[in-house]
Amino acid sequence: MGATRGEHNKILDGPQFTGLSSVVAAAHELKSPLVLIRQLSLMLEDSDLEIIEKKRILQQISLTSEQALRLTSDLTRSARLSDALFDLEPINPQQLCEDIINELKPVFEARNHDVRLLSRKNPLLLIANRDLLRRIIINFSDNALHYSDSDNTIEIQIALHNSGNTVRLGVRDYGPTLPGDIMKSIKGRFFDKSMSINTRPQSSGLGLYIASQFADVMNGSIGVIRHRDGSTFYIDLQASRQLSLI
């Protein structure tokens, strides 16, 4: 399904986090990985486990810890945004996304997901801070890994918008495909209308809030497109005119 056919929302009215609420949200977000790590660790005490199973559990503990640590690192960076200067520079998004895919390859493989990069034929540059943009795309990718069905491909998409003035980097996940009529009929029963469309239902929205803060620093914006079979979370950034640098 093409991105423009989905239900499209700019993330402007998501939850705001200040002081205590950010602490509560961080605690909420960290609870799930800690619960998983604890359960897996307790399981390792079972002496009947085969070596291959123990190795799998250890890998899951390690990758889940890394995911939790990324969140803590993003939180720290987010808290210090106002005190720091972030250089904006022309960046090749294709190279950046390829680096991210290599970095996340172990976790993609461990979760039985394939990942592919959908980029343009003609190279382009955008204006961003490399570290912040990397954190945003990794955040979207972690999100997609958690919420899409196993064995589905996750796509990282690079596209030009706004007559070539904006570069959009999106992460598309795939869930169960629902026929349109069924989607319509169940929506009222299964989806809480009061729930912000900008966040995942079980998420505090803290990850997206941090991503939107990082995007603000780069004069960009983030948004989401809801599809019949998943979502695309994206960031729009200013295109660079320095194509000759590539």
Add this chain to the structure above:
Amino acid sequence: MSSFTVLVVEDDVWLSEQYARILKKSNYNVLFASNALTAIQIIDDNKLDVIILDVLLTGSTAFALLHELQSYGDIGEIPIIMCTNLSSDLSIENLSPYGVKCIIDKTTMKPSDILVEIKNILL
């Protein structure tokens, strides 16, 4: 093989896998759903003995699923074990009319707690 079939409704794939390790070791048949819609399909297509249900799911919460199950008559009688990070916010008194037999706190549970509760329900 046990004749008992357990549906695990949990959106964290690795936590589902962890529950399955425990359950399969005790010879339960295990089915998985990561969201309420898939759960409904599986419940429609299979004879289940117990449902292990997380509260916060992708697309909807467990409460929407509980309401849906109640409207189905016979399958609304499948015993449910809620397994959640939010146990302090839930009361068994409020949930027992929906077939919830017990609430397990994920933050303090031991891997074997699920087996203990299933045995309490089935035996």
